Amino acid sequence: MKLSKWLREEDEADKWLREHDPYYLDKSNFKRKHEDRPYETPKQEARRRDMEIPFSSLSLNQSKEAGIEYDKY
Incomplete structure (x- = not known):
């Protein structure tokens, strides 16, 4: 699998979330619609x-x- 050039490096917060929050690894397509936890994994963000x-x-x-309507001028 080719990684995107926009894929950010996993930081300490990502590592902590991976270990302590099962929601972080949730593969649900509706993940972004949950307002109480609006974060994504680096791969989801890049995708x-x-x-x-x-x-x-x-x-x-x-x-x-x-x-979307644009003004001509």
Whole structure:
């Protein structure tokens, strides 16, 4: 598996969470929707960053589909 260039290095907080919090290792797709624990593992964070397209990179048609309206000037 090729790691993303955006994958951050696991820090002490990640290591502590891995050992003490079973939610941290939860593979649930709805993980980000839980507001009481909004953190992600470095791999989940990188995967989300790789899949999401910034608004500034959308074409005019894509932004219309997303319901984004821009002023011409």
